[in-house]
Amino acid sequence: MQDKSRLRIAMQKSGRLSKESQQLLERCGIKINLQQQRLLAFAENMPIDIMRVRDDDIPGLVMDGVVDIGIIGENVLEEELLNRRAQGEDPRYFTLRRLDFGGCRLSLAVPMDEPFAGPHSLQGKRIATSYPHLLKQYLDKLAINFKSCLLNGSVEVAPRAGLADAICDLVSTGATLEANGLREVEVIYRSKACLIQRDGEMPAAKQALIDRLLVRIQGVIQARE
Numbered sequence: 001m002q003d004k005s006r007l008r009i010a011m012q013k014s015g016r017l018s019k020e021s022q023q024l025l026e027r028c029g030i031k032i033n034l035q036q037q038r039l040l041a042f043a044e045n046m047p048i049d050i051m052r053v054r055d056d057d058i059p060g061l062v063m064d065g066v067v068d069i070g071i072i073g074e075n076v077l078e079e080e081l082l083n084r085r086a087q088g089e090d091p092r093y094f095t096l097r098r099l100d101f102g103g104c105r106l107s108l109a110v111p112m113d114e115p116f117a118g119p120h121s122l123q124g125k126r127i128a129t130s131y132p133h134l135l136k137q138y139l140d141k142l143a144i145n146f147k148s149c150l151l152n153g154s155v156e157v158a159p160r161a162g163l164a165d166a167i168c169d170l171v172s173t174g175a176t177l178e179a180n181g182l183r184e185v186e187v188i189y190r191s192k193a194c195l196i197q198r199d200g201e202m203p204a205a206k207q208a209l210i211d212r213l214l215v216r217i218q219g220v221i222q223a224r225e
Ligand code: PRT
Pocket: 012, 013, 014, 015, 016, 017, 053, 054, 055, 056, 072, 073, 074, 075, 076, 102, 103, 104, 169, 170, 171, 172, 173, 174, 175, 176, 177, 191, 192, 193
């Protein structure tokens, strides 16, 4: 049974945010053994439980109040927010602070040899992406119609495979785009990891712990600036 008095933090189990999320919590003084392949890990020196899951599950866990706080990429958070709103929900959470890792951009890219004279060149085209809501929000504002091709991986091979005319995917160095004969033509969203808290009442002791953690996080981030 879950001990409701303990602060529950969700972080990515394995991936681009997991190492830095773990490091951040450790530098805040949380003593935790994350070696085991377990969903839940318990802090030894504070009333904190760490839940390690797929990054895509973290926004929902916070919005549904299953965990108290989560460390997540703003790209995944915003996509889930738009997804839930599209389904008529009114998801709630607070952003506690932006973090100093996980930086990337969600960009439109087209085959290297394709002409591109601005987003309007994409009118009526098919675009492969794992972020259909962020893409639609961006192109709707420009009144550009497009066909979406939802892929949850290997988005960058879609044009070569004849599945799409363009892609909308995360980029950090640009090497993946280049290796796939694509060029970045438009940044639609800039993202970093962030710390979010569930909406709703929080017991005073838990809120005090969150506030203490935030002060420590501030110190950790300032120290590496
Ligand atoms: O298994 P799980 O679902 O938890 O992980 P995942 O595979 O869905 O996500 P993961 O670990 O790849 O990324 C987690 C988060 O890291 C993302 O949601 C972003 O917030 C952030 N992030 C930062 C990135 C990148 N940089 C990044 N470069 N996420 C993905 N990429 C990928 C991108 O999709 C492309 O395939 O890296 C490739 C491009 O990199 P460059 O350097 O070649 O441009």
